[in-house]
Amino acid sequence: xxxxxxxxxxxxxxxxxxxxxxxxxxxxxxxxxxxxxxxxxxxxxxxxxxxxxxxxxxxxxxxxxxxxxxxxxxxxxxx
Numbered sequence: 509x510x511x512x513x514x515x516x517x518x519x520x521x522x523x524x525x526x527x528x529x530x531x532x533x534x535x536x537x538x539x540x541x542x543x544x545x546x547x548x549x550x551x552x553x554x555x556x557x558x559x560x561x562x563x564x565x566x567x568x569x570x571x572x573x574x575x576x577x578x579x580x581x582x583x584x585x586x587x
Contacts, residue, residue, distance in 0.1 A: 512558040513578075514571040515539075517551055532557060535575060 515532035520543065522528040528543040532555060542561045543549055554571035555562035566574075 512556045512563060514554050514566050514574045515541075515557050516571070517543075517549055517553050517555060517562075520549070520551055530555075530562065532562070535579075 513534055515534040517530045518533050518538065519531045520528060521530070522543075525547050526544045528547075529540050530543045530549065531538050532541050534557075539557075539560075541555075541557050543555075544561070546555055546562045546565055549555060549562065549565055554566040554568055556564050556566055
């Protein structure tokens with residue numbers, strides 16, 4: 509099973525579209541990901557990330573809903 513996770517873009521670097529990278533926060537865990545597939549992304553946007561690539565921009569409401577569901581699953585697994 510593959511899993512894509514929402515995260516918030518906190519910084520962007522690189523001038524060439526295919527070489528742009530961003531630091532993305534996943535609930536406090538920050539990872540660097542490729543932004544090549546989302547040329548219109550801006551700092552503060554939420555993106556769906558899979559294997560180090562941001563695949564699409566996600567509105568904040570949908571991102572927060574997904575993150576809440578992940579937290580709920582984690583709580584269930586810890587019981």
